Amino acid sequence: MWIEVGHFAAILALVLSVTQMVAPMVGIRTGQLAWIRVGRYSAFAVFGLLTIASATLIHAFMTHDFSVTYVAQNSSLKLPTFYLATAMWGGHEGSLLLWAWLMSFFIAVAAWKHWKTHSVSMPWVLMILGGVTLGFLCLVLLLSSPFERLLMIPPDGRDLNPLLQDPGMVFHPPFLYLGYVGFAVPYAFAMAALITGQAKDEWILATRRWTLFAWTMLTTGIVFGAYWAYYELGWGGYWAWDPVENASFMPWLTGTAFLHSIMVQERRQMFKVWNLFLIITTFSLSLLGTFLVRSGVLSSVHAFATDPGRGMYILGFMAVMLLFSFGILVWRSEALKADNRMDAVVCRESTFLFNNLFLLVGAITVLLGTLYPLALEAFAGAKVTVGPPYFNKVFIPVMLGLLLLMGMGPLISWRRAAQGQLKKNFVIPAILAVVGIPIALFLGIDHPYAIVTVMLIMFVGSSHFIDFKRGVHSRMQSGSSNPFSAIWRMVGRNKRRYGGLTVHIGILVMCAGFIGSGMFQEVQTVIMQPGDKVKLSGWELTLDRYHKVRKDNWTATEAVIIAVREDGHSVTATPQKRKYDNHEMETTEASIFSYFWEDLYVVLGDRIPGRGWAIKAYRNPLIGWVWYGSFIIALGAIVALFQGRRLKKTQEAN
């Protein structure tokens, strides 16, 4: 019964999203505020109704209602309770509903928060977001309904895909979706600004926090995905340039470009058309991400559904959106002439310009590598893949360029950098960068790219330190003698700037992690019987025994391996080969021990009749730094998020 309530609520939400679209238009036409208000209340109602719809679906999972097709396909009686609720987004249908629900939540928040402050844009924002919701709800209800019933009720469900029975699945998709959907609000404000002709800076100020929030969520989602791949997929790596990973990486790249270039618009009133272009692109790529992953066009780890109808629908949806958005942008771009011009080649504006160039080339690289094989298959029938070698080859230089700019940015002034000042600012970072060469060689790093990365880490680190120190110094001179209170006040006054610089430091830490794990990973593959030993630089692994383990809805063969490090520290690794009751496939459960400098990663491979099992042991140096770096990034982003609109006002006052 409940699922019908949910289904009905979703249908009602669809109807109301039409109201949300149309009513504000009528309001603008007739000049009656009441109609616009109707649109606003529809937005709240859509959120309420979709909350009911999602709740009934979760309820169906919790009560094992296998008469619901989606539940029967993605759950079973033995599925642990923890995964019952989260199985809601384990499959295609439910995750689209989750998307729509998050979207309606954001719309409701935007309609509530910006109603008074942005009364001119609001009707258009409601209309555009209503349109996007409508598009999504049509997809949910017409082509992939999670509310469908089965005529024959099975006694037990097909169970959740074993790969998804993991805490990673609980966090990874919602965070990614929060990121994807979060870009919808800035997108809508940008479009509203274009339509109303008020494409000044207002939309950027209104949506700066939204953008930052979406970016933070997307970053967290991507890192969660990487971490999940690291411990669940059993191959010791975290990023494979899988088309599905690329799908979330593309909006991240353009979103990062957008976050930087809006600063130029705020400070110097330039890059206006460019910023609109970037946000439209970012939101389109978010939709493309959904399209790639959820249409079944890509067959990969993540694509569980194959249905060309959905693919065509999302493609059509995207085509409409792109034509509409870019059409209006072209039509209106005349009104968006920049108020200022670039005064010099060397200035902070141009570092942002190059930053955008690099990030965009990065996005094009990923787009090409992801879509070209699809296009070739569709039009020429040939099947190709462009694997990691391509992406690595292009991406590392792009990343190095970005690092260089990252180091230069904070020390170059706006408008025009005086040469004397430049020399003074960059002497120390440049010297430290050169010192990076012997350090890299001493650490045993011999690949040219890796050496350059070490140099750039030194360069960026020192330039950020100098910038920070200078700020503290000037604060201390102007009164507060206590360095800690000076730091506190400085960061507090300018959360956005120092939050941003913290994000940069997080990226440096991540880069160190990339080098360490990428260049110094060690692997040993051996067939082991009880008593056998294997050495792995600094570790000695001894196989104790194999035994069977039974839990919840799976059985496993487990190896018990004693690993002893040179300094006497010892751990017991228990990698498993799991077989889930309702599935044919086996899954590999790695046993991982994380330390500050390295991870010990042990996997159980094939059974070798008569000789035991193949054991694969990895030593992954610095891999933890990738995750620590992401913490620092999140921290910096949160600090920056705390800054409201005050910065702008203080600048105007100055």
Next chain:
Amino acid sequence: MKGDYKERMRKKKLMLIATLVLVGGALLTLVFQSFTGAMVYFHTPTEMVEKSTDLVGKKVRIGGMVQAGTLKRKEGTLEISFDVTDGETMIPVYYKGVTPDLFREGQGVVVEGEWESKTLFTAHTILAKHSEDYMPVEMSEEAISKSRENILKSLQ
């Protein structure tokens, strides 16, 4: 004096555009250069045999099914050999290493590696869901349905 300033600005602007074009161009060249070098083509066993002379020594992917009864392991080692079939042609494959979870006889498989001679394919990687890379499911499905068609044809 003012005209001089304008002239200088114009020059600087040109320089900026020139640098942008240069850096952008260099990056895009890098993209396309690497792209053509990194493409790996995918073939069915039949295509492999048809184009065998062209493909010797090149990195390719073969998709098909692991022929039942052909999977053999060199005793006590990680070395295995098996035949990949599309229902028409069988290609013997040699592989050393740990196989992915989904790999077994009768299952669809994609192997990446090299034709060393025209008789033996040495696989560097076996791709299946949940391994280093994704397995293009529809490719193996296609191969399986093709082999079914062939069996039906031969029955008629």
